Amino acid sequence: MLNDSRHILHVDMDAFFVSVEEVLDPSLKGKAVVVGGDPDGRGVVATASYAARKFGIHSSMPMAQARRLCPQAVFLRGSHRKYAEFSEKIFDLLEKYSPAVEPMSLDEAYMDLTGCQKLQGPVLPTAERIRNEIRSKVGINASIGIASNKLLAKIGSDYAKPNGMFWVAPGMEEEFLAPLLVGRIPGIGKKSSEEFRRLGIKTVGELAMLPKELLEEVYGKRGTRLYWKARGACDSPVRGEEEDHCSVSRETTLEEDSTDPRFLESVLSYLVEKAAGQLRESELYARSVTLKLRYSDFKMVTRTHTLREATSEDYPIFQTACGLFKKLFTRRTRVRLIGVSLSSLTRDRCVQVDLFDKMTRKQRDRLYEGIDKIRHKYGFRSILRATSRRGSPPRGRGDCQHF
Ligand code: TTP
Numbered sequence: 001m002l003n004d005s006r007h008i009l010h011v012d013m014d015a016f017f018v019s020v021e022e023v024l025d026p027s028l029k030g031k032a033v034v035v036g037g038d039p040d041g042r043g044v045v046a047t048a049s050y051a052a053r054k055f056g057i058h059s060s061m062p063m064a065q066a067r068r069l070c071p072q073a074v075f076l077r078g079s080h081r082k083y084a085e086f087s088e089k090i091f092d093l094l095e096k097y098s099p100a101v102e103p104m105s106l107d108e109a110y111m112d113l114t115g116c117q118k119l120q121g122p123v124l125p126t127a128e129r130i131r132n133e134i135r136s137k138v139g140i141n142a143s144i145g146i147a148s149n150k151l152l153a154k155i156g157s158d159y160a161k162p163n164g165m166f167w168v169a170p171g172m173e174e175e176f177l178a179p180l181l182v183g184r185i186p187g188i189g190k191k192s193s194e195e196f197r198r199l200g201i202k203t204v205g206e207l208a209m210l211p212k213e214l215l216e217e218v219y220g221k222r223g224t225r226l227y228w229k230a231r232g233a234c235d236s237p238v239r240g241e242e243e244d245h246c247s248v249s250r251e252t253t254l255e256e257d258s259t260d261p262r263f264l265e266s267v268l269s270y271l272v273e274k275a276a277g278q279l280r281e282s283e284l285y286a287r288s289v290t291l292k293l294r295y296s297d298f299k300m301v302t303r304t305h306t307l308r309e310a311t312s313e314d315y316p317i318f319q320t321a322c323g324l325f326k327k328l329f330t331r332r333t334r335v336r337l338i339g340v341s342l343s344s345l346t347r348d349r350c351v352q353v354d355l356f357d358k359m360t361r362k363q364r365d366r367l368y369e370g371i372d373k374i375r376h377k378y379g380f381r382s383i384l385r386a387t388s389r390r391g392s393p394p395r396g397r398g399d400c401q402h403f
């Protein structure tokens with residue numbers, strides 16, 4: 001039996017961009033509405049109303065194709081500013097119900113309601129209250145999945161769409177998952193579904209019958225994850241956005257969204273220099289480096305790497321951040337925000353004594369002391385790594401802030 005002690009919600013707005021447009025112009029309600037790029041250019045669909053989805057229109061389809069499928073639909077270009085404003089209202093509302101709200105995108109969040117019963121009452125009526133409040137105060141339908149972990153809550157909200165609520169009762173996890181198509185599992189896209197189909201595996205139940213060793217042999221670490229996912233197991237915590245005093249972070253929203261990897265790496269280099277400089281100022285060393293990217297569609301991705309030893313030097317941190325960037329950055333979508341966070345902080349370096357490296361370490365320490373002194377006297381930009389120059393913000397612009 002899986003861990004049934006947690007009460008996790010996955011809250012996701014229905015057809016979010018279109019729903020916002022409907023609030024602003026109620027005459028759109030019930031119509032086939034498509035928000036996206038230019039139908040005459042190479043624009044793609046951001047989202048479509050459920051009425052438009054009946055014609056086969058879906059996110060990331062070329063707008064021109066959407067128009068061919070449903071010429072009578074209303075086509076809108078949309079405004080991220082408006083969507084961000086609505087999103088803020090929704091998150092303010094969610095945060096009243098629990099301190100642990102983890103935003104996943106503009107319209108989607110995990111919430112942990114474990115231990116909130118005394119204050120809020122039982123979890124199911126609370127989830128219904130959340131849905132009602134979003135509808136009455138913001139005007140938008142939300143779907144909610146409720147389960148003992150994030151994986152099942154996410155699958156639950158997807159299952160409940162549109163405008164529904166689905167509870168995966170503790171103990172029913174495997175029974176619920178077994179008949180679902182494997183594509184319902186987050187992380188199994190069209191390509192993997194097709195691959196599994198060729199192997200004769202269509203449902204999650206069929207996937208769950210494969211031995212762990214076999215999955216690991218074929219898919220490596222991903223195979224281990226698939227094995228557990230097929231059983232509905234997931235112990236990832238809901239990470240609230242409360243201020244983290246145990247990390248040093250820098251991020252910046254770009255003046256213009258970009259897909260240029262050299263420019264983005266240069267911004268990253270600048271942010272690393274800033275964050276590592278602050279580490280040294282606070283006499284701290286970090287073992288974990290996290291890269292954060294927010295794309296132009298507001299989807300956010302993060303990835304963390306743990307170093308073998310704690311450091312406050314720019315170069316190893318930059319190299320690690322670049323490695324993470326190469327893994328995360330797909331180039332298909334423009335990047336809107338980039339950030340780096342240094343965590344697992346310690347006061348000492350806990351270095352393994354390396355006789356051969358001793359001299360160079362001393363030299364490097366002196367180098368960073370020198371850099372920090374110059375900056376102290378003449379300002380941060382008085383001395384920058386060559387890799388940071390393109391990515392440093394123009395003078396006078398309030399550049400980077402904490403996460
Ligand atoms: P989703 O939650 O994936 O989709 P949705 O809210 O439109 O529809 P539903 O959840 O009911 O299935 O994404 C939220 C918003 O993000 C969506 O309204 C538009 C935007 N978006 C894009 O811009 N591009 C994309 O490829 C996707 C999937 C979403």
Ligand code: MG
Pocket residue numbers: 012013014015016107108
């Ligand atoms: Mg949504």
